[in-house]
Amino acid sequence: MNLATVSLAYLRARALNTTLNVLLLALGIATITLLLLTTSQLEERMQRDARGIDLVVGAKGSPMQIILSSIYQLDVPTGNISWKQAQELARHRAVKTVIPLALADNYKGFRIVGTNHDYVKHYNARLAQGRLWQAPLEAVLGAEVAMRTKFGPGATFIGAHGMGVGEGEHMHEAHAYQVVGVLAPTGTVVDRIVLTDVTSVWAVHADQYDIRDVARIAELLPDDEKELTALLVQYASPIAAATLPRYINQNSEMQAASPAYETARLFTIIGVGVDVLRGFALVLILAAGLSVFIALYNALLERRYDLAVMRTLGASPAKLMVLMLFEGALLAGFGAALGIVIGHALTEALGVAFRAAKQVAITGWTWMSAELWLFALALGVGVVAALLPAWRAYRTDIAGTLARG
Amino acid sequence: MFALRELVHAYDGREVLRVPEWRAAQGAHWLVLGPSGSGKTTLLHILAGILRPTSGSVGIAGQDLAALKPAALDRFRGEHIGIVLQRLHLMPSLTVMNNLLLAQYLSGLPRDGARVREVLTTLDISGKADAYPHELSFGQAQRVAVARAVVNRPKLLLADEPTSNLDDARCEQAYELLDSQARACGATLVIATHDQRIRARMSNRFELRGRP
Numbered sequence: 381m382n383l384a385t386v387s388l389a390y391l392r393a394r395a396l397n398t399t400l401n402v403l404l405l406a407l408g409i410a411t412i413t414l415l416l417l418t419t420s421q422l423e424e425r426m427q428r429d430a431r432g433i434d435l436v437v438g439a440k441g442s443p444m445q446i447i448l449s450s451i452y453q454l455d456v457p458t459g460n461i462s463w464k465q466a467q468e469l470a471r472h473r474a475v476k477t478v479i480p481l482a483l484a485d486n487y488k489g490f491r492i493v494g495t496n497h498d499y500v501k502h503y504n505a506r507l508a509q510g511r512l513w514q515a516p517l518e519a520v521l522g523a524e525v526a527m528r529t530k531f532g533p534g535a536t537f538i539g540a541h542g543m544g545v546g547e548g549e550h551m552h553e554a555h556a557y558q559v560v561g562v563l564a565p566t567g568t569v570v571d572r573i574v575l576t577d578v579t580s581v582w583a584v585h586a587d588q589y590d591i592r593d594v595a596r597i598a599e600l601l602p603d604d605e606k607e608l609t610a611l612l613v614q615y616a617s618p619i620a621a622a623t624l625p626r627y628i629n630q631n632s633e634m635q636a637a638s639p640a641y642e643t644a645r646l647f648t649i650i651g652v653g654v655d656v657l658r659g660f661a662l663v664l665i666l667a668a669g670l671s672v673f674i675a676l677y678n679a680l681l682e683r684r685y686d687l688a689v690m691r692t693l694g695a696s697p698a699k700l701m702v703l704m705l706f707e708g709a710l711l712a713g714f715g716a717a718l719g720i721v722i723g724h725a726l727t728e729a730l731g732v733a734f735r736a737a738k739q740v741a742i743t744g745w746t747w748m749s750a751e752l753w754l755f756a757l758a759l760g761v762g763v764v765a766a767l768l769p770a771w772r773a774y775r776t777d778i779a780g781t782l783a784r785g
Numbered sequence: 786m787f788a789l790r791e792l793v794h795a796y797d798g799r800e801v802l803r804v805p806e807w808r809a810a811q812g813a814h815w816l817v818l819g820p821s822g823s824g825k826t827t828l829l830h831i832l833a834g835i836l837r838p839t840s841g842s843v844g845i846a847g848q849d850l851a852a853l854k855p856a857a858l859d860r861f862r863g864e865h866i867g868i869v870l871q872r873l874h875l876m877p878s879l880t881v882m883n884n885l886l887l888a889q890y891l892s893g894l895p896r897d898g899a900r901v902r903e904v905l906t907t908l909d910i911s912g913k914a915d916a917y918p919h920e921l922s923f924g925q926a927q928r929v930a931v932a933r934a935v936v937n938r939p940k941l942l943l944a945d946e947p948t949s950n951l952d953d954a955r956c957e958q959a960y961e962l963l964d965s966q967a968r969a970c971g972a973t974l975v976i977a978t979h980d981q982r983i984r985a986r987m988s989n990r991f992e993l994r995g996r997p
Contacts, residue, residue, distance in 0.1 A: 381896050389876075685874050686877075689876070690891055691859065692833065692868045693887065694860060694862050694863015695859065696856045696860075778835045778836075779827075779830040783826055783830070
């Protein structure tokens with residue numbers, strides 16, 4: 381028997397009202413938790429995917445589209461760039477390394493990315509099984525692709541033209557890929573793509589040349605017909621940032637896009653939506669606070685005899701005040717705890733949906749220190765809502781109340 | 786046991802109670818009689834330390850109530866004074882057991898489950914320890930209210946109109962309950978009433994006259 385027992389007993393006695401208040405607060409807290417978890421994870425994932433890439437060069441078009449299609453494997457590419465121009469750029473003295481990307485096909489929605497071994501090295505991806513590709517039409521699977529397709533080394537598959545399921549429908553039946561390796565999970569974009577050599581993409585799309593000896597595709601295909609989708613560029617020195625993009629944009633048919641700039645721009649665009657949702661969640665929390673206030677105030681009126689009797693039993697006014705504040709805090713505490721749990725569950729549900737759509741991976745099973753602040757915020761709302769009822773409890777006129785009762 | 790001197794209480798400048806002097810010995814049983822509006826409840830509230838009189842002194846168990854700070858007065862009331870209210874006012878959301886434990890807790894005394902069960906057994910309601918007030922009959926609820934008032938072994942037991950609106954048999958029961966429980970813990974008993982039926986049962990009477 382203590383104040384907590386009394387508070388809990390009162391909350392139980394008004395179960396419907398208590399449930400309503402807890403749910404109202406939980407909704408607001410859940411929304412904010414969901415936003416916190418998804419935005420922070422998205423931001424972290426996107427930063428991890430773009431780390432170490434100073435510039436992306438693709439065909440003329442939207443720089444944002446170039447970044448989305450080449451780094452995150454989300455959007456469709458802007459077009460193709462010529463292999464010869466790419467070679468020239470790789471020799472530029474402002475460029476330290478260039479990783480080529482050739483995108484054209486997918487396998488069951490997982491993109492087939494033609495590149496070289498530097499790409500694997502860039503993301504620190506290690507082999508879980510088998511080996512890296514050594515010849516055209518050999519493929520290495522990202523961890524998630526392997527998990528979902530249940531393919532291992534030795535499996536063969538046929539790519540479909542286009543960037544996603546249902547797009548194109550044209551199957552490259554003449555050129556089957558053979559799986560030679562599977563990568564360990566990296567927590568990056570590599571997990572959800574199929575990796576192969578750039579020449580595989582050329583081989584699959586060089587039908588008009590009728591090249592039988594796929595292994596010698598790089599020699600047999602005329603240089604003018606060799607194309608890439610994008611180049612991931614690392615600068616030789618920081619000064620390159622000032623000159624190289626402009627040089628590319630003015631002197632070639634290619635377009636330079638800065639991952640840092642474009643992702644920042646993307647987040648300001650998403651940020652508007654996030655802010656609206658956050659504002660909405662805060663309104664929910666305020667409404668919950670108001671509801672807690674009304675509930676406690678009404679309860680106080682019903683309970684004024686109880687409070688007076690507690691005074692006759694020896695309770696000080698301060699104790700009654702603490703009782704009311706405690707009740708507010710208890711309601712808020714339940715609401716916040718439930719809200720955080722719901723927020724995590726919703727995030728996980730969203731993550732499952734994202735994974736099904738082969739998009740960025742998000743999980744609800746992670747915790748953030750900001751959630752402690754959220755909990756504190758909710759408790760604060762509960763206590764503030766209880767302030768006036770608590771003050772009224774403090775001022776209860778025992779003799780007057782009992783005389784009337 | 787208690788002594789009132791030159792006690793005057795006024796509401797909005799209108800005098801509602803005047804007690805020149807009243808002394809009671811420890812363990813004595815007193816009846817405060819008077820018609821409605823004669824100030825019985827006010828007198829009881831002053832004795833309980835719920836209400837501070839406009840003037841005059843109240844001493845209980847050697848303690849001058851006026852000398853106590855509010856918090857100390859609350860504590861003193863919790864420890865030494867038991868009150869049975871006319872409308873009982875048990876906490877509706879707490880079980881009988883918890884109603885009694887609450888009285889111990891709020892008085893600042895240690896919570897003693899054994900004492901609570903002992904009181905409930907004496908009053909023959911130990912079977913209702915886990916029941917909620919709305920599940921009790923009136924007679925049971927009255928016993929619980931008395932149990933709550935005596936659970937801290939008070940020196941002074943106050944009852945405000947404990948028998949009004951009761952039939953003769955229940956009136957008798959209520960009186961017996963208060964009388965026996967006050968005796969059991971050696972408390973001074975003060976019953977304020979306008980009920981003539983229990984007049985005959987008590988020899989110590991303090992009469993308040995109605996005011997015009």
